[in-house]
Amino acid sequence: MDKETITHFGFENVKAGDKAERVANVFHSVAAKYDIMNDLMSGGVHRLWKRYTIEAAAPRSGQHILDIAGGTGDLTKQFSQRVGDDGHVVLADINSSMLNVGRDKLLNTGLAHNITYTQADAQHLPFDDNSFDCITIAFGLRNVTDKDLAIASMLRVLKPGGRLLILEFSKPKSALLANIYDQYSFKLLPTMGKVVANDAESYRYLAESIRKHPDQETLKGMMETAGFQQCSYTNMTGGVVALHKGFKA
């Protein structure tokens, strides 16, 4: 994608070259309150979505796992425990503030021996080809400017037979749920963001970026186009969130 190409920043149209910086500002601004907001916003359900993702990743002892856009490290924490001393987890994020919060949190829980922290852009992953058994990106892809580029980059660094899991907000299946969810994210979310994190704008961006994200079938198609095999998705909480899975041949 050319830097001058117009892309989305929430509901605004911005130049592709500017999106990354705008996204970065959002996450610098929410980093410190990110975990607490996650719990509040989802009523704790994000923990279940993530746990399901871990189970779908089926990590085994000794595996190498990349948690890209890993932010404050929720997935990394569980992976680190599951892959054991012989395994390795890379927590990568484009944003230093999120990465710092994640590192502090993981160090506090005594997990450090098998985790490395890397500041990296999902579109240009700084890893060798065929390096990871599994890659996860949770609630991160919608923030990436060129999603196709990111998906291709993830395919490159996956080992043959390895799997990619994309956990992301998606399109609710029922109209009732979609409506409720709209009310929730456009009215209540920014208000909660304002009260808890004093940052309504960032949370408005989050709500808008969710709407702009490709729906279940579109994202599955994007994975297939990139060259992923056996692509499938599981709707969770009525499709509010979907987990996409694909394998490298």
Added chain:
Amino acid sequence: MTAHPTLQTAICLSIEKALNAALRYDPATALKLKKQAGRCISLSLTDPTFDITLYFTDSAIEASPIANTDADCHLSGKAGGLIKLLNGPKKSLAGSDLRLSGHTGFLMELLDIAKTVDVDWEGFIADMIAKLSNQTVGDQVGHGLATLIRKRGHQAKRLASRSPAFLHDFFVEELRITPSKIELEHFYQQVDKTHQATERLQARLGYLKQQHTKQQ
């Protein structure tokens, strides 16, 4: 395929917590289970549809809502059949509608352990069924299931009164994740109210600010 992944994950988490908590107070059983480290058993239940795989590690049991086709032992059939098996005196599957593939010996060892450990299996599974039937948004609940719930309802209550406090909290607080239609409508109204209140507040603030500037 998991019919309702979020809810099933929640149930697996509660099962995992309950089992590991029970094991902490029962070192003898924990020791027996340690011998199973590295193995796993996968259950595919119907009425209601529910998949769970239990992984035994050195230090704990992990419960996953995803069926594992490579499990050491795979048990499938009706949830009611499993309740009978866990609660009854028999260890045999004969006469039940449960089907077993993989290591029979492993299942028998697990049954031995399950029958000695102090967990109210019947109440536990009944409660799980009740939770699964509560999903009014997204998934449809079969009629047969509804009948089963009515029958089992009293057992769920029994579990609530007997289970450790954390488990009760978990069921009540964390499992309230698939709201019923009524709950959603209530929530919807609350969102509207909050929104209106915020707008009123903002208008009021604007007005006060104006007054304030005028006065100066």
